Amino acid sequence: MIAYKFLSRGAVGPFSGFRWPTPDGGAAGPWVEARPEDGIHACRPVDLPYWIDEELWDAELSDDARETSHQLVASRGRLVRRVEAWPEIARAFAAHCSETVRARVEAALAAGGVTAERAALLRGYSGDAEAFARAGNVAAAAFAAARAAAVLAGDPEGFAAERSRQAAWLERALASARLPRA
Amino acid sequence: MNGAATRAIDSPTPGLHDEWGLVAALRLGDEAAFLALVKRYHGAMVRIARMYLRSDATAEDAVQEAWLGVLKGIDDFEGRASVKSWIFRITAYCAKGRSVREGRFVPLSSLEEDGDDGPAVAPERFQPEGARYANNWSQPPQPWADERLAAVETAALARAEIERLPVRQRTVMTLRDVEGLDSDEVCAILGISEGNQRVLLHRARSKVRAALEQHLEKGGRP
Amino acid sequence: MSATELSCRELVELASDYVERRLPLAERTRFEMHLCYCAPCRVYLDQIRATIATAGRLTEDDLPAGSRETLLAAFREWKKTP
DSSP states (O other): OEEEEEEBTTTBOTTTOOBOOOOBTTBOOOOEEOOTTSOEEEBOGGGGGGSOOSEEEEEEEOTTOEEETTEEEESEEEEEEEOTTHHHHHHHHHHHHHHHHHHHHHHHHHHOOOOHHHHHHHHHHHHHHHHHHHHTOHHHHHHHHHHHHHHHHTSTHHHHHHHHHHHHHHHHHHHHHHSOOO | OOSOOEEOOOOOOOOOHHHHHHHHHHHTTOHHHHHHHHHHHHHHHHHHHHHHSSSHHHHHHHHHHHHHHHHHHTTTOOOSSOHHHHHHHHHHHHHHHHHHHTTOOOOGGGSOOOSOOOOSSOGGGBOOTTSTTTTSBSSOOOOOOHHHHHSHHHHHHHHHHHHHSOHHHHHHHIIIIISOOOHHHHHHHHTOOHHHHHHHHHHHHHHHHHHHHHHHSTTOOO | OOTTOOOHHHHHHHHHHHHTTOSOHHHHHHHHHHHHHOHHHHHHHHHHHHHHHHHHTOOOOOOOTTHHHHHHHHHHHHHHOO
């Protein structure tokens, strides 16, 4: 199956430090086998917001790929193609998270009935999301937005709900990027 | 699926060849080989012995005894374990025996914790409850400059800090991180559980990191 | 805050176990997800690894005075035995 895979600059695994062999010309890269007690990790669309990194790739996984919380794990994988549009999508995503938070926080504060403590939290997270987005720290911007969402919802579940919303936004943006240009 | 699979990252194979060369030479009575082994392992052996014995002097005695054991057993050593691992095991055996004879033996696993279950990082480095990012960094660590990290004085500082550790933490970190033994070997040599070993290693590494941080950051906090 | 989210304070207590590859899968996942959005913890983990590497560079101390002679004597005695 094909799935998304985030890597650090230079197609380097962010946690393993492993330098992935990349596709050459049109062909996919060679298969890589994970250590027996480990696995090759990849994302379903719903997992994307949790693993944001500098490079996004389409990766093919072996048939034994299984779902864990927040990831796909397989014994073997290979890089198929780099998602060239990712850097642009990531920037837009961070801006979107920041704007969405700001709008929601403003609306909540305008509606009234928010304690001073919660108002401070909301303004804080909103400011953080904007600052992170401006600094290009996409993962942190999205994280701050999810934190804000939990406070807005008055429920820790708000965090996961915002992540789902972020995932849907990313999936749409990535799908659009694949369409042939008009 | 076709295509040759390439291996993902593996840990490096330890260089066994020169150890075996020394053993072979030692079997032939080569004094230089013996001294090379002594130079290489004596320090760590004293550390191991110190886990069981009260003083450096008695630890030294136990290690002398261990070297005799190594010489006596060198012809029969089959090499199922590494040379290093085998020598260290003999050391633990000799030290333990000596401490039993002195009537002082307390199984390591039943020793009190080193009186130290402080956090890995000072609590004031994190944001308090109620803060926007409660329990996240308030005073984050700063990256260490490569040249300073590689400097000789940094290694010296690490050594000094390891010496200051409580004895069990010192021994585990020495065997794992200085000597490069793996977790199973260290547990076998010291007769401690995997869980025990991990806790000791965590505490040791955390303390040494904190000391390095103080040294490497201008006005760094532990 | 999500129930499954790890704090930095918790992460530093797990860093050594993570390097040892001894965290259970769920905890390892939480650990890695935290690293994605938290640059300071990436720095901290690098520092733990650097600490281990620095320890690995240490060579053994010189033998205490007298040890060498005692050991050599023992060695020569051993050589004599059949």
